[in-house]
Amino acid sequence: MNIEDCPMTTTHAHNMTPHHTVPFAPLQHLMVASRPDAYPVAFHGQACVTWSTWQADVYHLAEALRQHPAKRWALCFDDSYHFAVAFMAAAHADKHLILPGNHQPEALAELSPHFDALLHDRPHYAQLTCPQWTASALLSEQSPEQRDAPSTAQPVFGELCLSALPLTLFTSGSSGTPKAIEKTLAELAAEVEHHERTWGVTLAGSRIVSTVSHQHIYGLLFRILWPLCAGRVFARQDLVYPEQVIAQAEADTTLVTSPALLKRLSDEQCDRAYRAVYSSGGPLSFDAAQSSQRLFAQWPVEVYGSTETGGIAHRQQTDPQIPWQVFDVIEATVNAERCLRIRSPFVDAGQWYQTSDQCQLLAERQFILQGRVDRVVKIEEKRISLTEVEARLCQLPWVDEAAVLVLEDARRVSLGAVLTLTQEGEAELIRLGKGAFWLALRQALRSWLEPVGIPRRFRVVAEIPLNSQGKRLMRDLEQLF
Structure with missing residues (x-):
């Protein structure tokens, strides 16, 4: 894939944010959004991919996918830009998107009945008999003139019908085999729009770095789809080590992370603050929340939810007894076993959904979690x-x-x-x-x-x-x- 240099205020890697912001673009209109050709989309090191290259990459891959009869395409990527191109191209080619959470060869082979073809940026999977495409190899077949000449060959995109575009994610079910979770892009788009209404002003103009995978719903939303729609440049590669997280801290940067990483930062030192810190995927200890505040001058915004439900509630744990606050578009109650029951635009088209998480409901749309009732940990x-x-x-x-x-x-x-x-x-x-x-x-x-x-x-x-x-x-x- 083509990587262009993008304008930076200095040569320092942290100053990779755009000089001006662009209006939020709903997911169905993302590819037809009017943004400057040189507007940054994703970065790695000192180089970033621009809006014109992003449009060309998505367009050419979508055209190739339209020519292929396979309907269900699994996406397995390490590079978040490659993943984003494949995701949007498959959507515009009217494909069914499949997101395996585990890329281990035998585990992926076990999921193969769920997909017809594979898009990836990893070594060839010998265990699979289905067609395998590497997005970068496919796009490299296009000449630079074909891919990077928007003034003479502007890619043309239609509006996506999000409710008709299915997405399958996988999570561990109680039976022990990976459980397929069916969603639509409309549900994801609704959550992205909610998060922008809730936190968009805080994050305006910041760039996004992440320690979590885009193959799961939290990373998909917070490090890919929300940044794309909001025009926030995102990192192509994961931050893996605590020292990388410390090195990336800047006032123009938002960290998308997990309790596992935040717990590993307790002995670190940092003299720079993040714009915001998000944490999801599991319970965050009060000690880890305090460490984040000490290091980055930010109490992490914790997001509670699941693959099935999307986001449900949030909190900032300034005190160990802080309850969870239900998102304003979600109704919440409990069943006879005190397990949380919700009605949300992010799951099952707004039907009531029963979770396995026990909780104590409080006043003002708040609750305290009390643990799971099944054998998934x-x-x-x-x-x-x-x-x-x-x-x-x-x-x-x-x-x-x-x-x-x-x-x-x-x-x-x-x-x-x-x-x-x-x-x-x-x-x-x-x-x-x-x-x-x-x-x-x-x-x-x-x-x-x-x-x-x-x-x-x-x-x-x-x-x-x-x-x-x-x-x-x-x-x-x-x-x-």
């Missing part, structure tokens, strides 16, 4: 199904039964697994010894599970402890660690 903002981890362990020839639980200590949250072994497993344990056997188990799981979903500690027992009803005795399991 969040570790470092990744949704992990304990049922799936157990199923993957039991697929191995060495494991007869498995019970997986969450282990917490002062430093980290991880998984532990209590196992009963097959005869083959017992023989392998004797042959390899404990240390090598645990390493072999972890290695065998890597084709299926993301790193945070692989148990870090194992215990072998003769039988899994059960009560008289055949239910697992969690206290007995926990005492094994």
Whole structure:
């Protein structure tokens, strides 16, 4: 893909914000928005992609996609600009967008019944038999004159019918297999417009950096779609390390991050403030909120929601007892089990939706969360199904039964697994010894599970402890660690 130099006030990387802002463009009108050719869209280092190149890239990829009979296209990208081009091109080509959350080869192959073709910027997936396109290779076939001459060949886009454009995301279901979540682009666009009404003035003119993936709904909204519609330049690559987050802090920069990253900043020092800090994906401790305020002069804006629901509520944890504030376009109540029930324009066309999160409803559209009632947990903002981890362990020839639980200590949250072994497993344990056997188990799981979903500690027992009803005795399991 073509990367142009864009105007910067200085050569310093932090001054990559545009000289002036542009009006907000709703998602359905984004590609026909009137913006200067040199207006910055996305950046990496000192270089950024401009509006004219963005329009040309989306147009040419959309034209190619229209020629292809495949309807359901999976998008798997590391580069957020590549992803954004593929997302908008597929939408304008009237395709069904599929966003796998896990790019591990075997996990992606397991999801292959959900898609007909793949757009990506990663090495070739040998496990897949469907067509695979790399967006950058496809666009590089266009000559510079074809791609970068808007004055003579201005791309022409129509208005998107967002309610007719489906999007499938994946999240861990209670059954242990990835659960497909069906949404429409209209639901995402409604949330983007709400966030702009709520926080747009605060973020005006800022650039967006992020530690979270665009493949999941929070990153998709906050680091891709909202910045695009609002005309805020976004970073092409993730920030991975705490020192990168510290180095990017500037008054013209907004950080989109997670509790897992913010918890790792407690020992850092920073003498510059972010414009704003957003956190979502899991509970943020008060200590981590205080660290953010100390480092960046910003209490993180926490956003509570899920893949299924989109955003539900927000808060800034200036005190440990601060409740969640329901977004003003959402109705909220609880069922008989005190689980939150909502009616939102961001899910199911405004029908009532039942969550699995217990809460205490307060006055003035506020609530206090009290925990989930199912077996999907969040570790470092990744949704992990304990049922799936157990199923993957039991697929191995060495494991007869498995019970997986969450282990917490002062430093980290991880998984532990209590196992009963097959005869083959017992023989392998004797042959390899404990240390090598645990390493072999972890290695065998890597084709299926993301790193945070692989148990870090194992215990072998003769039988899994059960009560008289055949239910697992969690206290007995926990005492094994």
